Amino acid sequence: MATIRDVAKLAGVSVATISRYLNKNGYVNEETKLRVEQAIKTLQYEPNAMARGLAGRKTGTIALIFPDITNPFFAELARAVEDVARMYGYTVILCNSDNQADKEQTYIRVLKQRYVDGILFASYSLRSDDVDALNNEKIPFIMLDRAPRETSCTVVSSKHLEGAQQAVQHLLDEGCTKIAHIYGPQDTVTGRERFMGYEQSVKHFPWYSPSLVEPGYFRVDGGMEAVENLMKRHPDIDGIFAGNDTMAVGALKKLQRMGVRVPDQVALCGFDGIDLTVIVEPEITTVAQSIYDMGMLSTRLLIKKIEGDNSEHQTHLFDVKLIPRESTRRKRKE
DSSP: OOOHHHHHHHHTSOHHHHHHHHHTOSOOOHHHHHHHHHHHHHHTOOOOHHHHHHHHSOOSEEEEEESOTTSHHHHHHHHHHHHHHHHTTOEEEEEEOTTOHHHHHHHHHHHTTTTSSEEEEOOSSOOHHHHHHHHHTTOOEEEESOOOTTOOSOEEEEOHHHHHHHHHHHHHHTTOSSEEEEEOOTTSHHHHHHHHHHHHHHTTSTTOOGGGEEEOTTSHHHHHHHHHHHHHHOTTOOEEEESSHHHHHHHHHHHHHTTOOTTTTOEEEEEEOOGGGGTSSSOOEEEEOOHHHHHHHHHHHHHHHHTTOOOOOOEEEEOOEEEOOGGGOOOOOO
16 A cells, blocks of 8 residues: 555655645645645545544544444434545444443543544533533533533524424324323433423323323333233223334233223324334334534534534424324224
């Protein structure tokens, strides 16, 4: 493989000139640029991105840390991040933390060594201390869909509480008279606000009870276990709002195994709007987030930070949209 010294020798210039040309840092006249470009083409020289990053503190890479690679929400998010990053000449490193705080901390320690130019966090376990450390070390980062409480950072997210209220109201409009909730981790904004939206919508009804809620951990198996526990405690439940679509899929699977008809006996609504909701039968009603747009905006904001934008931290909230499908279309009583 050709080295930067080989390019310099063929172009008849110094290594420093080649470095200025590659890093776009300093003046190189047009005649010299042409000679350098011809030498690079002749030698098929590919700059070592890591070496350039260590020297100039830029590698053209960003990282996306997310908690669960099996959740289709994060796959759709990653696609948007990768598409936008590529438009701006960046490569994306995907880091799956498996919902493990220690694994996430390991990723952060490695990434903080300047091997990446910035980090996108779609994280369950990032702590306020971690955010403060990133700010103090001036490492560009964006929080995507969730963030620790009372921290100074830019966040791109959705109107989770409002979306949960839409879901519950839809179930009520479909004639449900006793609605349960399968909730996600309460140490996340998504899980907490969707829980709050449910609770605010139903707590004034005489049928409401704290035993109508059950954790599902944002997983398919969590949704299955939760719906079984709920139906044991309240066999007269006729509506379920699951805090994300993967839990809704698990709930649907378990209800069908139990011989419970959806939506005639129990109407079911999820949250996120992932493609998986249209693969199952019946198709699941969901509150859809603008997943791709969220990924696009967060990536653009991160790249702006990397390239020197020092704007104040902001929270960008996307609207959500209820998409009614067969899992809530109940037969109307005459």
